[in-house]
Amino acid sequence: MSEESLGRSPGQTSQRAVADVELSRNVPESIGYAAKRLVLGRPMITEQLKNERLSNPVALGVLAPDAISSTAYGSELILVELLPYAGLAAFSLLLPLTGVILCILILVAASYRQVVMAYTRAGGSYVVARENFGPRVAQIAAAALLIDYVVTVAVQASAGTVAVVSAVKVLGPYSLEITIGVVVVMCWVNLRGLKEAGRPFAMPTYFFTGMLLLMIVVGIVREATTGLAKYVPSELPGTVAVHQGNGLIAGATLLILLRAFANGGSSLTGVEAISNTVGSFRKPEGANARTVLTVMACILGILLTGVAWLAYETHATPYVDGYPSVLSEIARRVFGGGALGTTLYVMLQIATAAILFTGANTSFNGFPALANFVAADRFLPRQLTKRGHRLVFSNGILVLAVLAIVLLITTGGSVNALIPFYAIGVFTGFAMAGYGMTKHHLTHKESGWRHKLSINLAAGVVSTVVVAIFAIAKFTEGAWLVVVVFPLLVFGLIRLNREYRAEAAILEEFRTNRPEQVNYARHTAFVLVSSVDLAVLEALRYGHGLRADELTAVHLMVDAAQAEKLRARWEHYDLRTPLRIVDCPDRRLTRGVQRLVVDALARAPRSHVTVLLPRRTYAPVLGRLLHDRSADKISRAVSEIPHAAATIIPFDVQAEIRKAFPDVVEERLTRKIEQLQARIARDDDAELRDHAEPESPASTLAIGGLMVGHRGTVEGRVRNTFDKVIDDTSVHIVEVEDDSGLLRLRFADDAGSDIVAGQLVRASGKARQGRKGVVMVDPSYEIVTDTDGTDPAPDPASDPD
DSSP, X not given: OOTGGGTOOHHHHXXXXXXXXXXXXXXXXXXXXXXXXXXXXXXXXXXXXXXXXBOHHHHHHHHSHHHHGGGGTHHHHHHHHHHHHHTTHHHHHHHHHHHHHHHHHHHHHHHHHHHHHHOOSTTTHHHHHHHHHOHHHHHHHHHHHHHHHHHHHHHHHHHHXXXXXXXXXXXXXXXXXXXXXXXXXXXXXXXXXXXXXXXXXHHHHHHHHHHXXXXXXXXXXXHHHTOOOOOOGGGSTTBOOOOOSOHHHHTOOHHHHHHHHHHHGGGGTTGGGTGGGGGGBOSSHHHHHHHHHHHHXXXXXXXXXXXXXXXXXXXXXXXXXXXXXXXXXXXXXXXXXXXXXXXXXHHHHHHHHHHHHHHHHHHHHHHHHHHHHHHHTTSSOGGGGOOOTTSSOHHHHHHHHXXXXXXXXXXXXXXXXXXXXXXXXXXXXXHHHHHHHHHHHHHHXXXXXXXXXXXXXXXXXXXXXXXXXXXXXXXXXXXXXXXXHHHHHHHHHHHHHHHHHHHHHHHHHHHHSOOOOOOOSEEEEEEEOSSOSHHHHHHHHHHHHTTOSEEEEEEEXXXXXXXXXXXXXXXXXXXXXXXXXXXXXXXXXXXHHHHHHHHHXXXXXXXXXXXXXXXXXXXXXXXXHHOOOHHHHHHHHHHTSTTEEEEEEEEEHHHHXXXXXXXXXXXXXXXXXXXXXXXXXXXXXXXXXXXXXXXXXXXXXXXXXXXXXXXXXXXXXXXXXXXXXXXXXXXXXXXXXXTTEEEEEEEETTTTTTOOTTOEEEEEEEEEEETTXXXXXXXXXXXXXXXXXXXXXXXXXXXXX
């Protein structure tokens, strides 16, 4: 996009670029920014934010890893619960339990087939719950999905490590360290702006699916011909305890069956992933998402059935340490020994690790995006809506990584220990989607709504039952923590929203009942002094610049001897600002400052008091050792008094030290860093000059990819134009649309009147949420082509001839 379309001439752009270059030369970047550049690379500009649409084959590969990869551990987790109580009968119970799980899969998939058709925006069950039950109830879905994303990282990364150490057993004792390292690497590559889209991320899904299908087919053929050899658990050291006796009667109680079913229910995690990213599909989004969801559910069902049957046939037994995995043991029996068998076994383990790690990485896209949605609704801190150095939601990525690592350390990285945390959040999301769609059908009553309602309601009820089973059967194994944390998280989200709504109410009250502006007759300024140093001198200089009627340095005396030394130093340096010593016998500095301010206000009616607080800035650790943070406490205390304000005056002590002592040995490292900063500044100079060229077009976003509260540039065809009165003001509305959605451009006065229906228009501005959709107010715009597809005629007034 040209600079003219943004309202800037090429000359203005060049001047701005020159100014940026001069700024980078005269004001070097901070050490923190230099470190960030080294770790994350060059910053990306906003115009580089793109909205990429996925074809169905690529979407299946990119969005299905979380669900399909669960076949690597689903059957094993059922056996872990059954074998100590049911003995070898556990293998017979494995198949019917898998059948029950497949029935739930069919029901949940049928429910989400309707979700993706009705709600084509990203967000999944959160959007469904918000649209049908309101934002407060939707926080149940938000909490469930946030927990799900965190545990997904931990479970998938841990299972991926199991696949690695199953093939390379010498790495087994370091499983937790490997898993944490994988999470840290994922965090780093996502902070650098890794885009989880395209063929590279689809390959692990197809590779794993192909290898697992090959193993199932080979297993069927071998069982039908020569028969598959069975493991004997008693001959395998290190396996889980196997009950000896009639397990069906002695050990397989209802509670044990429920616990085994709860473990196996983890195989359904990830089914909702497609509904969370419907907007990434090509047109028509809903139909394409439904097709991919159906294919994914079919693949998941086939793989679950095949792995469970092979486990039944081979009696592959889980190990106490978690490795080698049941899938690994099945592969050894199916593929056999020899060069070919070993090669196929290694390929399967590589495929398993690849899809599990890819499934874990999926959360690094899903969690920040969901957190952004929830924060935009004002239920999470606003910091989660900000894009970082590389145009990703950096704060969300960091929060996810930290929480996942804490969870891994707490559970020791055990997949079995993580499962109770896992499926409660997943099935709660299933339930909210089912109930939300039930409400949707009751409200809209579209064609065939009764049949659709029965499916969604059944899915919601069954998912709720599964959540209850998890909460009861796995309560002592860690589910109690989720049962406690879940309502606390929902309460915290609602409580935070209450604070934001209170702030908005106060702001609205200010807009409607604006207080009268006060013209003060007198301005008094105080500079708080604890010692004579460089920061105090800077604060005094700033205070003189205020042109106050009275400027006084004030020392709150808690030690008479120290106060006398301060007075002597004040006179020694011949500081012309008067110094006032105020006794503070109770050593409550904040109260002393408040009394000082109140007395000054009482002496002179219609006066205003400013308190200047010098702050010495050091490196964070050194600064906390050398100086306290009392300025923050005092500033908060002063702000509580009407007609008074506090200003903190920061002063960089280290910069002055470097100027005075450039050859200090300790500063050599600083000079090295400054050299790095200078190199970064030179790189930025070149980059700024590149962006200053008016011929460089900016990237445009799809209208559906606009984010409320963020600036963006879009290009679309004008559908309609009309005038309207909003809040007693006449505005001109231009409706622009592309394949992804509709945007309204709102202009005041006569702006935008040259735009007519049928033209191709490019507009740039901040997206806002209007009453009837997304709107841009007074955007800069450019008419790209006229209604007949030709370039618009040039303005005669601008023709130099």
